[in-house]
Amino acid sequence: MKLTILINCPDQSGIIRSVTTFIHQQKGNVVYLDQHVDKQAGVFFMRLKSEFEQELDLYKFKEDFAKELATKFHMEWDAYTDVYRPKMAIFVSKYNHCLYDLLSRYNSGELSVDIPFILSNHKDLEYVAEQFGIPYFYIPVTKENKSEAEDKQLELLEQYGVDFIVLARYMQIVSPKVIDVFPQKIINIHHSFLPAFAGAKPYHAAFKRGVKIIGATSHYVTENLDAGPIIEQDVTTVSHTHSVKDFIAKGRDLERIVLSRAVQLHVARKTMVYNNKTVIFS
C-alpha cells in the first residue's frame, strides 16, 4: 500500500528528519521525498510517498501523525492512499475539444478518476456524453436563474460525491457559492497566457496586439476572474500569416494539453496552493 502525504507549515529545522523518522516507526519506507522552502514567506512544503508492506490503518496513522507532528509543526497536511479514485465532474458549454480529450484519456486508462457526470448550460454536447456512456445534466444558466441553477449544480455535486470539478471551456463565471464548497478543487482552462488577455475573447485581443506567441493557462478557480493560482501553462508560436480563426485552431491544441496536464497533476496530488500560487511537485 502506498501513501502520499502533502505538508505545508512554517519553516523550521527538523521537519524532514521528524517526518521520515515517524514513517520509519510506522514500518513504512520512504520511496519519494520532495521539499521546497518559500524563503520570502517562510513556508516549508513537502510531498512524501511511502510504502507499507503490512496493511495500514489509515485512521490510526492520521491520528498519530496529527498528534505527534502536525500540531508541533503547525502543519496543514493531508494523506492519500493510492486505492481511492477521485470523482471528477466535467462542466462544459458548446466546445467539444477539451471534453473529447478528457474522455478519451479516461477511456484509455490514462486518467485515474471516475467521472460521475458531465454538466452543461447547453444541450450541444449531450451526444459526446452518450458516445462515452456518461450521464449528462443540462442546467441552463441565465442572469435571472443563476443562483437557482448553482443550487441544482451543488445538489448534483453532493449527490454524486464529486471531489473536484473541471471546467472544460465552461464559458460561465462560477460564483463563490460553488467555489466555497470546492476551494482549490475547481480547475479552469483559460485560452490565453495569463495574466495577458484575461477575460473574454483572448484570441481576438492577442491578434489585435500582434503577439508572436499565444498560450493557454490552467488554474484553480477563485473569486477573482482568471486570477487564481496557476497550475500549468504552455504556448505556441503564431505569425502575421495567422488569422483569429487560426489562433483559435492552434489554441485548441494548447487548451487540450494544458488542461489535461493540470488535471493529471491534481489527481496525482502533486499540487499545493499558497499565497495564490502553486507548488507543483515533480
Add this chain to the structure above:
Amino acid sequence: MKLTILINCPDQSGIIRSVTTFIHQQKGNVVYLDQHVDKQAGVFFMRLKSEFEQELDLYKFKEDFAKELATKFHMEWDAYTDVYRPKMAIFVSKYNHCLYDLLSRYNSGELSVDIPFILSNHKDLEYVAEQFGIPYFYIPVTKENKSEAEDKQLELLEQYGVDFIVLARYMQIVSPKVIDVFPQKIINIHHSFLPAFAGAKPYHAAFKRGVKIIGATSHYVTENLDAGPIIEQDVTTVSHTHSVKDFIAKGRDLERIVLSRAVQLHVARKTMVYNNKTVIFS
C-alpha cells in the same frame, strides 16, 4: 547585385504580376517572393528579392518603379541593395549581457552592420566598449536634463549617420523627440512576455503572479511604453523552485536571444509595420 524590395499597399488584383513583370523588364530575376494579405485591413504586403547580372542604376530603377508602379498601386515601398551595411547605435545602461551578445555576434561576422558607437547614461559599461574597440559616449540623463541629453544624443546620431538604434537594456524612456526622428527604427528588448507585465520590474511581477512561463519581447519603440509593434518573442519555463533572482538569470538568456533575433530581422529587411503590428517575412 541583389535588390530587396518591400511594399505595402491597398490590396487589389494584379500587384504580383505587375511587379514581377517590371523586374523582368529591368533585366532582373526574382529569386524570392513572399506576400501577405491582411484581409481585415485590406492591405497587401510583399517582400521580393531579385538579382541583376548587370550593374543596376538604383536611382533610375527607383524613379521608374515609382512612376510605373508605386503611384498606380498607392504603394508605400523601399528598395535596398545588399552592398550597404546599416549603421547601428547601441544604447545601454548598466547590464552587460545584451551588449556582450551583440558585440560578439558583430565580431564573429554574424551581424552585418557597422556600430559607430555605444551610448549610455552610466559609465559602467565603458570597459566593454573598450574590449571591442568601439567609441563609448557617456551622456547622463536626469529628470532635469532629459531634453538636453536627448539633444546631445540626436547630434551624435546625426553626426555618425546612424540608421537605427538598439536599446540593449537601456532602462530609460525614450521621448518622442528621438522616436520621431527614428520611426520604427528603435528596437527595444522588454524583459517580459508582453502585454503581460509591461513597465518596471516585470520579473518581480511574474514571480508574484506565480506564472509557469516567463518571456521576453523585442519591439519597435513608440510613444506608448512597451506597446509598440512586436518583432519577436520567446519564453522559457519556470517553477516554484525559482526565485526572482533565478527568473532574472533565466531571463537574461531570453533577452539576449530575442533581441539579437529582432536585430537580425531588421537588418535583413524582413520586417514591415502596419497598424502597430509587424509582418515578419521568412
Add this chain to the structure above:
Amino acid sequence: MKLTILINCPDQSGIIRSVTTFIHQQKGNVVYLDQHVDKQAGVFFMRLKSEFEQELDLYKFKEDFAKELATKFHMEWDAYTDVYRPKMAIFVSKYNHCLYDLLSRYNSGELSVDIPFILSNHKDLEYVAEQFGIPYFYIPVTKENKSEAEDKQLELLEQYGVDFIVLARYMQIVSPKVIDVFPQKIINIHHSFLPAFAGAKPYHAAFKRGVKIIGATSHYVTENLDAGPIIEQDVTTVSHTHSVKDFIAKGRDLERIVLSRAVQLHVARKTMVYNNKTVIFS
C-alpha cells in the same frame, strides 16, 4: 471558387510572372503565393491560391495550364479546388490515443475530410469506431498471410475511393505493394525524434540513452523503414525522474499533436516532396 496550384520544376527565370499572368488571363485573382528555390538541387517550388468569381471549368483550365505552362517549364504540378473533401482511411492497431484524436477533430469539423473506414489487424478498437459511427474492418496480418491481407486492404481502399492513408500507430510495416499505389499518400507517426531511435521500442531506447528530450515524427511512408520525407516533428523535455512508462505517456501527447498537424498540412495541400524531403508551405 478557390483553386490551389502546387508546382515544382527546374528553376529558371520568369516562372512566377508567367503563372500569375496566366491566372489573370483566366480571370482569376491570386490571393496567396509562396515560393521556394532549392539552390543545391536547382528546383523551384510554388504554392499559389487564386479566386475565380465566375464558375471555373477545371478541366479546361488544367488543359490550358498544361499546354501553355507545364510543358514549357517542365513542371510537376497539380490543381485542387476547395470543394472536394479528400477520403482518408485510418489504419490502427491497439493504441487508441491517435485514433481518438483524429476522430474528435473530425467530429468537431476541424478536419475537412471524409473517413470511409478504419482498418485494423486487431479487434481492440472496434468500439471506438462504433462510438463515432464509422465502419471498421478487421483484417488480421500474420507473416504468412501478409500479402493476401494487403490485397484485401487494397481492395477496400479502391472500393471506397480512398485518397490517402493515415497510420495512427498501426504497428505493422506496410509493403511496397501498398506504398506503390499510394506514393506520398501514406502518413505515419513514429514515436521518436527521427533519425534518432528508428525502428522498434524507441521510448525504451531513448530511456536507455538518457536523453533529456524526446520527440515524435510524422512522415510519408517509403520503402525504407522510418526514413521517408519528414512532414512534422515536435519534442518535449524529460528528466531522470521519468520512467519508460512516463516517456510513453508524455509521448502520447506528442504523437497525437504531430500526427494531426501532418494530416492537416496534407489535407490543406501544403506539402510537396522532393529528394526525400518535404517543402511545407505556410
Add this chain to the structure above:
Amino acid sequence: MKLTILINCPDQSGIIRSVTTFIHQQKGNVVYLDQHVDKQAGVFFMRLKSEFEQELDLYKFKEDFAKELATKFHMEWDAYTDVYRPKMAIFVSKYNHCLYDLLSRYNSGELSVDIPFILSNHKDLEYVAEQFGIPYFYIPVTKENKSEAEDKQLELLEQYGVDFIVLARYMQIVSPKVIDVFPQKIINIHHSFLPAFAGAKPYHAAFKRGVKIIGATSHYVTENLDAGPIIEQDVTTVSHTHSVKDFIAKGRDLERIVLSRAVQLHVARKTMVYNNKTVIFS
C-alpha cells in the same frame, strides 16, 4: 556556511532519515533535499544542502560522515562548501561564439568559476583571450604529435590546478589519456540532437535528412565519441527555407545556451553520473 552533499548508493530503507539525523547532530539545518531512486538499477541518489551557523570543520565532518554513514550504506559521495570557486579550463578551436558566451557570463559574475587559461590548437582566438585578459596557450595538435600535445595539456592542467574542462567547440577528439585524469569532468558541446547525427558535420547531415527540428547536446566526454552521459539538450525549429548555413547560424545560439546551462549545472554540483546517464537535480 553552506554544504552541498551528493550521494549515490544501493537503495534501501532509512537513508534519508539517517543522513538528516546526522546533519542535525552536527548542528546543521537541512535547507534543500532532493532524492531520486532508479528502480531498475536499484540505486538511490540524493543531493542535500545544509547550513551551519558555526564554522564547520570540513575534514572532521567528512571523516565522521564516512565512518557513520558512507560505509554502512556503501555510498559514493562527496561534500562541497560554497566557498571554493572551481577552476575551469576552456579548450577552443576556431569558432568564437561559445567562448564569447562563457567569457561574458564569467565577466558578468553569472558563472562562479575561475578561468586559469584558454587552450587551443589554433591561434585564431587568442585575440578573444586578450580582450578578457585571460592566458591563452597555443598547443597545435596533429596526428603525429597528438600524444605529446596531450602531455603538454596535462602539464598545464595540473600546474594550474584545473578542476574541470569545457570543450567550447574544440573540434578535436580527446584521448583516454586526458579523459582518465578528468573523469566526468570534461564537458563537450555537440551540435546535434544526440544520438542523431553523432560525429562530423551534423548540420549537413540534418539538412540532408530534411528534419524539421535541430538540436545541440552537452555531455560528459567518455571514450566513445559523442556517447557520454547527456547533461543538457535543446532544440529549435527549421524548415525547407533554411540552408545549411542557416542551420549553422541557428545552431550557434543553441550551442551557446546548452553549453552554458551544462556548465552551470556542473558548477552548482547538480549533476551525478550513473550507467552512462545523468541525474540532474533541480
